[in-house]
Amino acid sequence: MSPLPAGYRIVDVAESRKDEFLEVDRLAFAFDTTPETDALVPLTLTWDRTVAVESPDGALAAVHASFEFQLPVPGATIACSGLTWVGARPDQRRRGLLHAMIDTHFERSLARGEPVSALFAAEHAIYGRFGYGSACDDVRLKLGRGAALRDVPGSADLTVRFDTVDVDRHTPVVDAVHRAAGVGRPGWITRDTPDHQRRALADPPAWRDGGEPLRIVTVLDEDGSARAYATFRRKENWGDGGPAGIVRVREAAAVDAAAAHRLWSFLLDLDLMATVESPMLPADDPLLLLLVDQRGARPRLTDNVWVRLLDLPVALAGRSYSAPLDVVLDVTDTRLPANAGRWRLTTGERGADGAWSASVARTDDDADLVVDVRELGAAYLGGRSVAAQAAAGLVLERTAGAVQAVAAAFAWPVAPLCSWVF
Secondary structure (H helix, E strand, O other), X not given: OOOOOOOOEEEEOOHHHHXXXXXXXXXXXXXXXXXXXXXXXXXXXXXXXXXXXXXXXXOEXXXXXXXXXXXXXXXXXXXXXXXXXXXXXXXXXXXXXXXXXXXXXXXXXXXXXXXXXXXXXXXXXXXXXXXXXXXXXXXXXXXEOOOOEOOXXXXXXXXXXXXXXXXXXXXXXXXXXXHXXXXXXXXXXXXXXXXXXXXXXXXXHHHOOOXXXXXXXXXXXXXXXXXXXXXXXXXXXXXXXXXXXEEEEEEEEEOOHHHHHHHHHHXXXXXXXXXXXXXXXXXXXXXXXXXXXXXXXXXXXXEOOEEEEOOHHHHHHOOOEOOOOEEEEEEEOOOOHHHOEEEEEEEEEEOOOOOXXXXXXXXXXXXXXXXXXXXXXXXXXXXXOHHHXXXXXXXXXXXXXXXXXXHHHHOOOOOOOOOOOO
16 A cells, blocks of 8 residues: 555545535536536435545545446456546645555455456546556547438438437436447446436536537437437537537437437538537447548547456456467556466357457466556457557567467457446
C-alpha cells in the first residue's frame, strides 16, 4: 500500500457525507450544479463502494468510487470493478493521494472477487502508470444531412416513432435494445441498476446547451417491437444560406443491420438540420460500412474503456481465444507483485462458438514473451494487437513466432466498445 502523508487516512464515505464527497468532485473537475439539476439526475453511487482520503483536519481531500459490473470479454463475461469519481481537491494534489486510493481500489476489488478493473480516463496520461491499458478506441462522426447509405434488405419494412424522452416510459425500451445490441461485443457493459438506467435518459435543462429537450427515435418491426433507438437533441442554427441546425446523438443502438440502416436514415434526414454528430461507435459499427462516403464523415478516434488485470490468471482464463495457443508469458507488474513472473497460457478444446478456452498456471519454463500487465490489459478485449505492441517495443519476443501466435489468439472478430461513460 502506498504511504499517505502524516495525518491522512483512507476512510469509507457514508451517505451522510454525500455533500462533502460531491464538493470534492466538483472542485476536482471544475464544474458546478444546481439543486434543480441534481433532482433530475440520479446519483449512481453505492455507499459501500465509495471511498475517500481524509486530511488531518477531518475534511475530505480526495475521493473515488467503483461500480459492480459484469464486463463482456471475448466469449464470456467476468466480474469487473468499474473505477469512477476519481478526484482530488486542487490544494491537495501532488501528495501521493491518488497512489494510495488506487492501491485501496485494487485491494478491495480483489477482496470482492473482481479480477478485472475498468475505467474511462479523464486524462490519457494518468492511468497507464497504474497498469491500466487503453483497450479500444471509439469512433465519432460528423455527418452532413442527407449522407448517402448503401441499401440494406428489410430496412424499408421497418417504421420509426419520434418522441420526447419520458424516463418512465422509455427506460425499459432503451435497456432492452441496448442489451440485445451488445450481445457478443467485448466491453459492452450493461446498465444493471435502476439509477444507471434512468440516468441514461436524464435531461436537465442545464445539459441542453441551447438545444431542445432530449428526443428519442425508436425503430419498430411489424409487431411493434423495438429493434433500434437513438436519443438525441437538435439545436437550431441559421447561416447565410439558410437552416444549419445540428443533431447531437447521445446514444444509438440497433440489434441488426436493417434496424441500424432505418435508424440512421431517419437521423440523417431531419428538416432544418445540416450536421449530425454521432455518439461513441465501435470501430466496426455498421454505419461506417454503410456510408457511401466514409471520408466525408470526418471520423475521429478517441480512447474508450481502459482495462486493468488485477488477478492475472483468473482474468486470462476467463476469456476465450481466437486460435490455439501454448505460450509462456513473463509478466511485469510493479503494483501487484502476485501477477508478476512467468505464466503458461494453454488453450483447451475448441468450443461450439469456434473459440478456445484456456488455463493459466505458474511455470518455471523459459519465457516466450515478455510483457507488462498494462499491455495485457490493452489486449484483453481483443481490440489491440500484440503484434503492434511488439513493433512499438512494448512487448519482447523471446521465442520466434510467439508474437504472431499470441496476437492471433488474443484478437477477436468483434471490435470492443463501452457505449456509455461511467
